[in-house]
Amino acid sequence: MQENLITPTPSAYAFPLLVKQLLLNAMSIHGEQEITYRGERRYRFRQFRERIGQLASVLRALNVRHGTTVAVMDWDSHRYLESYFAIPMMGATLFTVNVRLSAQQILYTLNDSKAEVILVHADFVPMLEEIKAELKSLRRVIVIADGEAVPANTLPLAGEYEALMDQASADFDFPEFDERTKAATFYTTGTTGDPKGVAYSHRDIVMHAMSTAMSLCSPREGQRLHREDVYMPITPMFHVLAWGMPYIAIMLGLKTVLPGRYIPERLVSLRESEGVTFSHCVPTILQMLLDASDVQGKDLSGWKLIIGGSAMPPALCEAALDRGMDVFTAYGMSETGPIVSLAQLPPGYQPKDRQEEVRMRCATGRPVPFVDFRIVDGNLNDVARDGKQQGEVVLRSPFLTKGYVGKPEASEELWAASYLHTQDIAVMGQDGFVRIVDRIKDVIKTGGEWVSSIEVESLITGVAGVQECAVVGVRDEKWGERPMAFVVRKPDANVGVEAIRDGLMQHVDSKRISKYAVPDPDRIAFVAEIPKTSVGKINKKLLRERAVQ
Numbered sequence: 001m002q003e004n005l006i007t008p009t010p011s012a013y014a015f016p017l018l019v020k021q022l023l024l025n026a027m028s029i030h031g032e033q034e035i036t037y038r039g040e041r042r043y044r045f046r047q048f049r050e051r052i053g054q055l056a057s058v059l060r061a062l063n064v065r066h067g068t069t070v071a072v073m074d075w076d077s078h079r080y081l082e083s084y085f086a087i088p089m090m091g092a093t094l095f096t097v098n099v100r101l102s103a104q105q106i107l108y109t110l111n112d113s114k115a116e117v118i119l120v121h122a123d124f125v126p127m128l129e130e131i132k133a134e135l136k137s138l139r140r141v142i143v144i145a146d147g148e149a150v151p152a153n154t155l156p157l158a159g160e161y162e163a164l165m166d167q168a169s170a171d172f173d174f175p176e177f178d179e180r181t182k183a184a185t186f187y188t189t190g191t192t193g194d195p196k197g198v199a200y201s202h203r204d205i206v207m208h209a210m211s212t213a214m215s216l217c218s219p220r221e222g223q224r225l226h227r228e229d230v231y232m233p234i235t236p237m238f239h240v241l242a243w244g245m246p247y248i249a250i251m252l253g254l255k256t257v258l259p260g261r262y263i264p265e266r267l268v269s270l271r272e273s274e275g276v277t278f279s280h281c282v283p284t285i286l287q288m289l290l291d292a293s294d295v296q297g298k299d300l301s302g303w304k305l306i307i308g309g310s311a312m313p314p315a316l317c318e319a320a321l322d323r324g325m326d327v328f329t330a331y332g333m334s335e336t337g338p339i340v341s342l343a344q345l346p347p348g349y350q351p352k353d354r355q356e357e358v359r360m361r362c363a364t365g366r367p368v369p370f371v372d373f374r375i376v377d378g379n380l381n382d383v384a385r386d387g388k389q390q391g392e393v394v395l396r397s398p399f400l401t402k403g404y405v406g407k408p409e410a411s412e413e414l415w416a417a418s419y420l421h422t423q424d425i426a427v428m429g430q431d432g433f434v435r436i437v438d439r440i441k442d443v444i445k446t447g448g449e450w451v452s453s454i455e456v457e458s459l460i461t462g463v464a465g466v467q468e469c470a471v472v473g474v475r476d477e478k479w480g481e482r483p484m485a486f487v488v489r490k491p492d493a494n495v496g497v498e499a500i501r502d503g504l505m506q507h508v509d510s511k512r513i514s515k516y517a518v519p520d521p522d523r524i525a526f527v528a529e530i531p532k533t534s535v536g537k538i539n540k541k542l543l544r545e546r547a548v549q
């Protein structure tokens with residue numbers, strides 16, 4: 001029985017936490033702020049608001065209603081940003097399609113989500129043609145020609161995006177509805193089984209935006225977001241709502257730069273020409289930015305960059321710091337909003353030395369507001385906060401996904417004992433700084449010891465001449481498992497097996513890792529590249545398969 005509730009006067013407005021409310025400040029104060037697509041097309045926030053109305057009118061004419069799923073397949077663009085708002089604001093569900101999946105996986109996700117309308121960039125039309133016959137719910141397709149002619153196709157075409165927008169009315173009365181309404185969905189591709197659908201409500205999106213913005217805006221200096229920042233995403237907008245950052249940028253009224261397809265030279269040029277100061281990406285993209293800026297002789301200093309999706313290798317962090325970038329890590333997963341911790345340096349922090357600062361920036365950071373972030377043993381008891389005791393990260397927060405779409409068993413497993421189980425192993429220090437040690441399934445159990453693949457990777461990447469590295473466990477009769485390292489050399493470097501082992505042995509001597517963590521000589525392989533998943537993470541499943549071949 002609930003007691004002591006406030007009884008609102010009948011006329012009081014309930015103010016549900018809806019995506020449309022993120023626009024309030026943007027429109028009343030920042031109407032003249034700019035949004036640009038590749039620096040080629042430019043408009044103001046007030047036109048953005050009009051275009052949101054136009055897109056909703058276009059979709060309504062196609063009979064998109066409350067609860068209809070509308071899929072988007074596009075590069076990072078103003079169209080994507082418009083759909084981030086217009087589709088949920090109608091009460092429909094935005095489905096951000098991972099365009100890097102195979103045609104068969106995309107087919108599965110489009111059918112599973114029951115997408116009725118698809119907004120598709122011309123580049124992906126051939127893929128859609130390939131699977132068209134098997135799409136069960138698809139009714140209409142809007143092609144985004146992006147300044148070119150609409151490619152020949154046999155899709156059930158409604159028209160070209162800009163042509164439809166030109167004809168549509170900006171007046172659209174966005175309704176009120178329950179904040180728990182499904183606003184957006186996308187799929188996570190686990191290492192086994194079909195992709196799993198994750199959905200977020202309006203309330204989840206708004207709460208996540210508030211939590212992340214609060215964290216990013218609170219420090220006086222460093223690793224922060226402020227009014228005069230210029231924002232450019234470099235995480236594909238199909239990936240976990242690009243970590244919620246586009247919503248934050250609009251909520252705060254920041255100039256927003258949408259870079260289109262990621263071409264490293266263009267990203268670095270846009271950063272200069274548009275004055276970009278704040279971005280986020282996975283480690284692989286950071287490496288590309290560094291390489292492109294070296295070739296073009298561009299200055300990257302002052303660029304604040306959140307690295308997420310995987311651990312940031314310390315050598316990469318150092319290379320970015322050398323160029324004056326302010327790089328720091330975020331941690332989270334598709335199911336967690338995603339951002340639940342940020343590696344912002346504490347106020348007044350004076351690093352002992354460079355190495356310690358790099359370690360802090362590469363750590364997983366401190367939990368953000370509204371997140372109950374625990375590291376627990378198998379009985380859900382907190383492990384000691386001494387930076388050594390390992391446990392699983394379990395979470396509660398208002399914006400975590402409430403379960404996988406249509407997968408009750410997997411959902412209950414995710415939420416066992418009413419905590420979201422991340423399957424990440426971590427340690428927490430006295431200062432609240434968390435360090436992810438490994439995924440539960442990636443940790444290497446060798447000779448009775450648990451070896452962190454992430455730690456060995458970061459130490460190998462610190463050996464001179466190493467560009468990139470991935471470490472996986474391979475079955476071993478005697479030890480249970482042994483680590484195997486796949487190493488990419490820097491161009492013109494000739495680092496060999498012994499240099500890697502010698503580099504690691506130094507850390508055995510200093511007791512940072514155990515001797516079991518050092519791969520045997522025949523388990524260090526030099527390769528041309530490390531395979532990556534569709535969202536740019538090391539594909540450990542594939543590497544484990546390769547390791548036994």
Ligand code: AMP
Nearest residue numbers: 308309310311329330331332333334436
């Ligand atoms: P996904 O749901 O595909 O985004 O993957 C989430 C997983 O990526 C997490 O469970 C972690 O294992 C890993 N991850 C994300 N961010 C970090 C980070 N900063 N450090 C280490 N691992 C990370």
